[in-house]
Amino acid sequence: MKFKLLIASLALVTIFSGCTSYRNIGYLKKVETLSHEQLETASKLYTPKIMSGDMLTINVNAINPGAALPFNLPLTPVPTNGIGGIYQTVGAQTYLVDSDGNIAFPVLGKLHIAGCSRTELEKMLRDKIYPQYITEEPIVTVRFVNYTVSVLGEVTRPGQYQFPSEKVNLLDALAMAGDLTIYGKRNNVLLKRENADGSNEFVRINLQDKNLALSPYFYMQQNDVIYVEPNKARGNSSSIGSTESMAISVIGTLISVATLLITVFRK
Numbered sequence: 001m002k003f004k005l006l007i008a009s010l011a012l013v014t015i016f017s018g019c020t021s022y023r024n025i026g027y028l029k030k031v032e033t034l035s036h037e038q039l040e041t042a043s044k045l046y047t048p049k050i051m052s053g054d055m056l057t058i059n060v061n062a063i064n065p066g067a068a069l070p071f072n073l074p075l076t077p078v079p080t081n082g083i084g085g086i087y088q089t090v091g092a093q094t095y096l097v098d099s100d101g102n103i104a105f106p107v108l109g110k111l112h113i114a115g116c117s118r119t120e121l122e123k124m125l126r127d128k129i130y131p132q133y134i135t136e137e138p139i140v141t142v143r144f145v146n147y148t149v150s151v152l153g154e155v156t157r158p159g160q161y162q163f164p165s166e167k168v169n170l171l172d173a174l175a176m177a178g179d180l181t182i183y184g185k186r187n188n189v190l191l192k193r194e195n196a197d198g199s200n201e202f203v204r205i206n207l208q209d210k211n212l213a214l215s216p217y218f219y220m221q222q223n224d225v226i227y228v229e230p231n232k233a234r235g236n237s238s239s240i241g242s243t244e245s246m247a248i249s250v251i252g253t254l255i256s257v258a259t260l261l262i263t264v265f266r267k
Helices: 002-025 036-044 065-071 118-129 170-176 210-214 232-238 242-266
Strands: 055-061 075-079 087-091 094-096 102-105 109-112 139-144 148-153 159-162 189-194 200-205 224-228
Touching: 036 210, 055 065, 055 118, 094 102, 118 139, 148 170, 170 224
Parallel strands: 148 224
Antiparallel strands: 055 094, 055 139, 075 087, 102 109, 148 159, 189 200, 189 224
16 A cells, blocks of 8 residues: 555656646747737737848839839849750849948939838839839839848757748747757747847847747847757756766666665565
């Protein structure tokens, strides 16, 4: 009877230890308690701004292709067989935003675009082109080329990741990097962000806090850097070699088993 009681007690300890571990690694705890209106408002507040150093693709199209042609960079013929003779036409519609926040745009000349959102730039170009230069309203498409986020530290695959969409949140970026390892600090992630004025901002983020979903740092901006610090367990293990770690683990297990057997047979 006492032996069964001991086994049950050990089982309860194991269960509660597992629950504690789970509570320590969960993300956005009780985020479901946030209202739909709160989440929608936070989402609408997110608008990435164009900054110096950004790479953009800008394409201008119209019903009459000839009318839009002067507002696009020239197309480049590239050999397709590596030898020559057969060519395909490749668009080179990429613009670099200079250190003053400007681009040189065909026909329109130098334009200051730093601080604009993608949609604001599209409207600016439409208004400048139509009706002054062409008789039909053009379709202007702007895309970020360098929408990349770097993820470093205690993640499965550290690296720099490029996203096809501008609507990328912190969890998306961590998922691309294979998620945090078991040794990553969930409640103290460091985010480095470059603002539109060129200044750098460093923010500590708690991945377990549900209010992160309402934070301006939940959605990523181009060139964000995420650093996941190691926890104490990783720090302690880094000073111990693999052989020593295995030995300590085995010795600990033997001591636990011996203690259990002594306790049982004494009864």
